[in-house]
Amino acid sequence: xxxxxxxxxxxxxxxxxxxxxxxxxxxxxxxxxxxxxxxxxxxxxxxxxxxxxxxxxxxxxxxxxxxxxxxxxxxxxxxxxxxxxxxxxxxxxxxxxxxxxxxxxxxxxxxxxxxxxxxxxxxxxxxxxxxxxxxxxxxxxxxxxxxxxxxxxxxxxxxxxxxxxxxxxxxxxxxxxxxxxxxxxxxxxxxxxxxxxxxxxxxxxxxxxxxxxxxxxxxxxxxxxxxxxxxxxxxxxxxxxxxxxxxxx
Numbered sequence: 058x059x060x061x062x063x064x065x066x067x068x069x070x071x072x073x074x075x076x077x078x079x080x081x082x083x084x085x086x087x088x089x090x091x092x093x094x095x096x097x098x099x100x101x102x103x104x105x106x107x108x109x110x111x112x113x114x115x116x117x118x119x120x121x122x123x124x125x126x127x128x129x130x131x132x133x134x135x136x137x138x139x140x141x142x143x144x145x146x147x148x149x150x151x152x153x154x155x156x157x158x159x160x161x162x163x164x165x166x167x168x169x170x171x172x173x174x175x176x177x178x179x180x181x182x183x184x185x186x187x188x189x190x191x192x193x194x195x196x197x198x199x200x201x202x203x204x205x206x207x208x209x210x211x212x213x214x215x216x217x218x219x220x221x222x223x224x225x226x227x228x229x230x231x232x233x234x235x236x237x238x239x240x241x242x243x244x245x246x247x248x249x250x251x252x253x254x255x256x257x258x259x260x261x262x263x264x265x266x267x268x269x270x271x272x273x274x275x276x277x278x279x280x281x282x283x284x285x286x287x288x289x290x291x292x293x294x295x296x297x298x299x300x301x302x303x304x305x306x
Contacts, residue, residue, distance in 0.1 A: 062107060062130055071096035072105035077160070078135040080128060081108040084144030084166070085115060095141055095273055102277040104139070107131055117149060117210050124153035140221065141273075144168055144233075144258070152214050159221035163276055164248075165269065166227055166258050170238040171211040179203060216246075223248035226272045228256025228265070 062068050069089045070078075079099055081092040092108035099106050109127055112119040131138055140162040142150040147167030168174065179189065182197035189195055195203045227239055229252045243250050253260060253268040260269055 062127075062134070067110040068127070069108045070105060071108065072100040075103055075105045076135060077103060077137040077139070078105040078107050078131060079139040079141050080124070080131060080150075081106050082124065082140070082142040082146035082150050083108070083111065084146045087143065087146070091143070092141075094270070098270070098273050098277060104277065105135070106141075111146065111149070115145060117152065117207070117214065120149040121153040121214070124149055128154060128157065139163070141165070142167065151216050151219060154221075155216050156218035156220070161276070162221040162223040163273065164223060164225045166231060166234065166260060167225060167239070167242075168234060169242045170235075172208065173235070173238065174233075175203065175208050175211065219246040224251065224272070224276050225249065226251045226253065226260070226269060228253050228258055228260055230255060231258045233258040 063070055067089065069092065071092060072078075079095075081089070081095060083089065083091045089108035089110045092106050096106035096108070107127070109124075112123055128138065137160050138158075139160045140150055140154065142162070143165040145168050147164045148169065148171055150162075151164075151167075151169070178197060178201060179186070182195070182201075182203065184195050184197070184203055189203055189205045189208065193205050197203055223243075223246060225239060225243060225248050227234065227236070227250065239250055242248060251268075251272055253265050256262075256265050256268070260266065
């Protein structure tokens with residue numbers, strides 16, 4: 058990523074001038090325009106929003122350096138940076154920003170265990186690890202392409218540090234992300250988890266959008282007090298991790 062943020066066609070900067078800005082990272086099939094409603098809420102709380110179009114192939118060895126460059130450029134303008142990332146955008150972001158100082162992170166329907174997801178797709182397609190390594194790529198159901206390079210990249214780039222105060226929202230019935238993956242991430246890194254009753258992976262129905270809006274607004278309200286950022290958002294469906302690491306219902 059080169060050139061000033063405001064000069065780039067794959068970047069939109071939202072809101073009035075501020076010393077704080079969120080990096081907004083979309084999911085598969087999304088775009089920088091997806092940030093509009095969040096950016097409006099963030100502006101009311103004194104934040105700007107920098108939304109980006111990820112490299113179109115959504116390959117981690119392209120997207121992760123892209124996001125690292127974006128944040129490096131943001132730090133030249135904004136002393137305080139937060140993250141809002143959705144689905145696979147959250148997976149790229151947690152790899153790109155692992156160990157970096159962030160005021161807080163909001164992760165919506167986040168992919169957190171890509172290795173497990175790929176292994177599940179391999180099992181469903183009847184593809185063994187040796188077969189994938191030998192072939193390099195194998196076409197599976199519904200146009201999915203299993204990639205040995207992608208799997209190995211995911212195995213070699215796990216999150217080793219995540220210090221940002223983090224809040225996660227997921228659909229109660231997310232068909233893509235096993236809840237145990239979310240709970241394990243939350244337990245390891247001290248994140249809180251909220252679940253939208255009846256929600257799927259794509260939170261787009263009116264009641265789901267309302268839940269997301271309340272989650273975002275609650276998080277932003279508490280971001281004014283950085284010590285409490287993202288740690289006490291009113292519950293939507295499921296409370297944060299219990300002492301045993303599982304989410305209370």
